[in-house]
Amino acid sequence: MLRAWKEFNSRSGRLGLALFGLVALVALLAPLLAPSDPFQQSIVMRLKPPSWMAGGHENHLLGTDQLGRDILSRLIYGSRISMIVGAAAVLGAGLLGVVLGLLAGYFGGRLDYVVSLLINAAWSFPFILLALIIVAVLGASLQNLIIALIATSWAPFARIVRGEVVALKEREFVAAARAVGSRPWRVIGGHVLPNVASTILVIASIEFGRAIIRESFLSFLGLGVPPSIPSWGGMLSEARPYIFTLPLLITMPGLLIFLTTLSVNLFGDGLRDALDPRLRNR
Amino acid sequence: MTNYVLQRVVQALIIAVLISVTAFMLLFVAKDPARALAPPDASTAEVELLRQRFGLDRPLPVQYLSWAALAVRGDFGLSLFSRQPVTRILSPRIVATFQLAAFAILLTVLVAVPLGVVAALRRGGAIDLLASIIAVAGQAMPIFWFGLMLIVLFSVNLGWLPVSGRGTFRHLILPGITLAFSVIPLTMRLTRSAMLDVINQDYIRTATAKGLPRTSVIWKHSARNAATPVVLALGMQFGALLGGTVVTETVFAWPGIGELAVSAVTTADLPVVQAIVLFAAMVVVLSNLAADVIVGLVDPRVRY
Numbered sequence: 001m002l003r004a005w006k007e008f009n010s011r012s013g014r015l016g017l018a019l020f021g022l023v024a025l026v027a028l029l030a031p032l033l034a035p036s037d038p039f040q041q042s043i044v045m046r047l048k049p050p051s052w053m054a055g056g057h058e059n060h061l062l063g064t065d066q067l068g069r070d071i072l073s074r075l076i077y078g079s080r081i082s083m084i085v086g087a088a089a090v091l092g093a094g095l096l097g098v099v100l101g102l103l104a105g106y107f108g109g110r111l112d113y114v115v116s117l118l119i120n121a122a123w124s125f126p127f128i129l130l131a132l133i134i135v136a137v138l139g140a141s142l143q144n145l146i147i148a149l150i151a152t153s154w155a156p157f158a159r160i161v162r163g164e165v166v167a168l169k170e171r172e173f174v175a176a177a178r179a180v181g182s183r184p185w186r187v188i189g190g191h192v193l194p195n196v197a198s199t200i201l202v203i204a205s206i207e208f209g210r211a212i213i214r215e216s217f218l219s220f221l222g223l224g225v226p227p228s229i230p231s232w233g234g235m236l237s238e239a240r241p242y243i244f245t246l247p248l249l250i251t252m253p254g255l256l257i258f259l260t261t262l263s264v265n266l267f268g269d270g271l272r273d274a275l276d277p278r279l280r281n282r
Numbered sequence: 283m284t285n286y287v288l289q290r291v292v293q294a295l296i297i298a299v300l301i302s303v304t305a306f307m308l309l310f311v312a313k314d315p316a317r318a319l320a321p322p323d324a325s326t327a328e329v330e331l332l333r334q335r336f337g338l339d340r341p342l343p344v345q346y347l348s349w350a351a352l353a354v355r356g357d358f359g360l361s362l363f364s365r366q367p368v369t370r371i372l373s374p375r376i377v378a379t380f381q382l383a384a385f386a387i388l389l390t391v392l393v394a395v396p397l398g399v400v401a402a403l404r405r406g407g408a409i410d411l412l413a414s415i416i417a418v419a420g421q422a423m424p425i426f427w428f429g430l431m432l433i434v435l436f437s438v439n440l441g442w443l444p445v446s447g448r449g450t451f452r453h454l455i456l457p458g459i460t461l462a463f464s465v466i467p468l469t470m471r472l473t474r475s476a477m478l479d480v481i482n483q484d485y486i487r488t489a490t491a492k493g494l495p496r497t498s499v500i501w502k503h504s505a506r507n508a509a510t511p512v513v514l515a516l517g518m519q520f521g522a523l524l525g526g527t528v529v530t531e532t533v534f535a536w537p538g539i540g541e542l543a544v545s546a547v548t549t550a551d552l553p554v555v556q557a558i559v560l561f562a563a564m565v566v567v568l569s570n571l572a573a574d575v576i577v578g579l580v581d582p583r584v585r586y
Contacts, residue, residue: 123521127525
């Protein structure tokens with residue numbers, strides 16, 4: 001891992017990490033950075049264009065929404081939801097997927113058959129439809145949204161970890177550890193897991209981006225984060241009726257979703273290249 | 283070969299049953315369908331009456347089996363809201379979605395395959411750079427926002443194309459591009475890497491050394507061998523494509539399965555949701571199966 005970090009020298013990878021760090025910092029410091037209260041409504045200040053355009057107001061740099069709330073402040077607070085949802089989904093799905101993949105790959109047999117079948121079933125079903133049903137059934141809340149995202153993103157972790165473990169099991173150092181009588185959990189924890197850690201990190205970076213996009217779409221449909229909490233997807237949904245009059249309203253939140261996802265993907269790509277130079281330029 | 287196909291078919295069947303059971307149970311466990319069926323001010327007795335009339339008081343496995351027995355014959359019952367047979371609601375939707383998906387697949391093949399091939403042949407060139415930009419951007423792009431931006435650009439600002447709905451070919455263009463964009467990046471990437479694998483093989487060097495024309499080497503010897511993973515990838519992406527139709531149809535108000543799925547889920551129209559879930563799962567399972575079998579036919583190495 002340390003060697004890999006030293007080789008993490010791709011320019012786009014570093015750019016991605018920097019950009020992602022910036023978004024994370026904004027999310028962390030939102031109350032300090034936001035110029036005004038993101039919940040403050042004002043009837044006279046409704047649907048103002050950005051301050052540099054005709055009709056804009058100096059207090060609202062990027063304008064206001066249909067309830068007169070400050071767009072910039074809501075964008076800043078919205079980053080929190082994306083970060084929380086991305087992190088929670090990746091942690092939950094990663095834990096579930098890695099444990100299932102490790103167990104299936106290491107022990108094989110009937111357990112492997114069942115897990116593989118589950119992976120294939122999860123793989124062959126449209127993610128969005130599954131997430132839609134889960135949220136609709138459990139109700140729209142932040143917690144249920146995260147459950148839906150975990151349910152739709154554990155399979156890649158499980159599939160790839162399982163494959164790696166199956167291959168690793170045949171290697172001498174794992175066979176040796178088993179031959180000297182180490183218990184299964186020791187072999188898995190001490191010899192197998194460290195060798196799949198880098199792969200897990202790469203999948204996590206991809207799934208983080210996917211979770212952000214899926215969250216925004218569910219919020220866009222009104223099935224994600226409750227409208228009371230500022231989120232980029234929710235802002236897109238609220239801006240939709242004004243696509244003809246204030247297209248900028250619908251441009252900005254989407255651009256941030258795109259850039260945040262892009263940053264974490266670039267970071268993941270750089271990481272993958274550093275960990276496995278053979279994959280470079282593929 | 284027969285064995286290989288049989289093995290795949292059995293696996294596909296198990297997965298289809300697994301998905302239908304999960305979807306069925308999930309919906310029943312969380313919401314009370316009898317309560318959803320009744321008007322909001324209905325008394326408990328009235329709700330119970332509805333429960334009995336629709337057979338919702340029977341044990342879940344029994345309900346599943348009776349539902350499945352009718353479903354395999356194409357009977358999904360009546361919609362809880364419009365009171366029409368689900369099949370009658372579904373069939374025009376399937377046609378609309380099929381039209382959209384076919385157009386998107388056509389666009390994908392026309393754009394992603396040539397781009398991937400050229401990117402591999404001229405590695406490091408301008409096309410390769412363009413292809414990698416599309417690949418990276420495509421992976422990070424929220425498809426529904428991409429569609430909204432197309433509307434802003436081509437419908438609102440330029441006024442060239444309709445904002446939403448279905449009707450003429452002009453209605454098909456923006457949703458088609460949006461849906462295609464959800465599968466183009468991965469398809470292109472896979473085409474490129476499959477092509478790279480092939481052109482570094484010895485037999486390609488031999489073909490070139492023999493003095494065969496370059497076009498013959500590229501299209502007859504290379505592209506044909508690179509086609510296997512691409513076909514497989516297209517088949518495997520049917521799930522993503524179906525998910526993409528949910529997104530695309532919602533944004534463009536395209537009256538297909540995806541848009542129906544969203545409205546049926548939000549109104550808890552159970553029979554419709556179940557039919558869509560089963561339909562989607564079957565399409566995905568069958569397309570994966572088809573891709574597996576086609577690859578097995580084309581490439582004898584995968585049979586085992």
